[in-house]
Amino acid sequence: MAAPAVIAVDLGGTSLRAALAGPDGQLGPIRRTRTDARGGPESVVAQIAALVAEVCAAGNDPEVLGVGLASPGPLDPFTGTVFTLPTFQGWHNVPLRDLVARATGLPVTLENDAASAAMGEWRFGAGRGVDSLVYVTVSTGIGGGVILDGRLLHGRMGMAGHVGHMILEPDGPRCGCGNRGCWEALASGTALGRIVREQLAAGAPSSMQAIAGRPVTAEDVVTAARAGDPLGVALLAAEARYLGIGIVSLLHLFSPERVILGGGVSTALDLMAPGIAAEIAERAMAPFRSVPVVAAALGGNVGLAGAAAMAFQSARVPVS
Template sequence: MRSAQAAIGIDLGGTNCRAALVTSAGRTGDVLKVATRMADGYSGFLATLAELCGRLLDDSRARGMRVSAVGMGAPGIISREGRVRVSPNLPELNGQDLAADLADRLDLPTVVINDANAICWGEALFGAGRSFSSFLTVTLGTGVGGGLVLDRRIWAGADGAAGEIGHLTVVPEGRPCGCGNRGCLEQYASARGIVLAVLERLAAGQKSSLAELAAADLTSLEVAAAARSGDALALAVFAEAGRALGQALAGVANLLNLDGAVVTGGASESFDLMLPLVSEEIRQRAFEVSGRRLQIVRGELGDDAGILGAAGMVLN
């Protein structure tokens, strides 16, 4: 009897690493999680990854499945060969040939791509991007990430750096960004940017129920709850975030004439508070034909998008 084919999908984050067995139909087994630790250096990190994958390989054999390859989504700029050019959140990986090194440890073909591209490809294969030929994924989290699918292929760019919508300038000479620029979309539409906007307005003397919270306790979820309760300051902050995101998406629509934009990430739970302003900015700023074409939808895969997309790169 022929064994069912599967791949190991890995979502590598700055804090945790999550992995699971994935079938070609997009079904996952139990998701295993370990802390992303670099205390023992790069070789120790590889050993942790190999041990995690070993547990999944044991599980696959118990299930009568054959693991054909490993796919990983990792933060940073990743070359086509799977070498980490630069990873701001995990600098220990800078310059490392992560794909080849893990393949040697596991004796399995291994592909490493940018984590936002993995999310994008997961939505393309199994989620909200299935009906789109070309689309952008926007991940609204602590920062703002992006991935591009053009004609049903991931477009990573010449150096693996494409899709960085979070670092489009939306406010010239605006807030400084960790990338070295000022006024990046990430500083206005991310969870961190939303909190920063509230703190700025409170410091300027604007009134809000959020003033009762200590700055350290303030999160974008608290801001969203206040907005849904009618707090004027919180509503204004989400309107600002929506305008910034709409400006960026209008430019992308004019440049690429995409079918859609898939919005994912933890902060996307509050996307409905931004959407009216996003849509208005696109109507005002994009060419009519491109703006009308661009469908904006929420992602469907949640936290599993990166695992599914990374595995999908090697299964399909």
């Protein structure tokens, strides 16, 4: 891979991935390992350092400008501190950026994974060519990142963009954050899975009643809806309604040129697009109604692409 290069690292609760990346967003072979989420910060830092060394060796020891690290949060990208990782043991105010820099001998840029995904889509994916966008990932939870006037929006302590915790129904279901009626509690993949299981337990007729041996998931709802199952179709219509309502608030708050949907639930955007558009047409002020809502383009590599973009930005190397 032609110089300059950076190493992109995507830290997830299940897997840890790393790859060499060029300023065009192209990734080299991706190295991965299972994240030692129960081993504490020192173990995870050692895993990151080992993957970085492996990537460098596989790339014939290229001249690496730095490491871009996308991590779950909440975290402060300015100080490089991860406040806590709910699914990891022993993580409390961990100076992850400095620990990884010390272990690898390279400068490190740390960013929240959803914000990193927004950067990736902006520089290399569905957000190319615009100066303002909102990226929303709809998966286990709902997260997001905002690019505003050509810059990633950070806010106090780098905590901007927690769009999943907008409250849409004050008396709605309890969210993992402790509040009620958050967008995440109403429209995430986890919420959709919970709702379908409740409906099936109440006896709702559906082909999904035949699923045995495991909990029914949001993915099952999408599959059923594509097959014309009435319950699947109805639940995706309700999902589209809540996504549309949330997107209207994002349009009014940030006035983006584009809204990009990523995450597992976004694979059903073709089915939900009419419902989302109907909510925008009904609820958004007129100047906002023409903003397109599009699917993310980078798939599972969006975190790595965003981490690479951040590392190049820190090294003051333009991306293309």
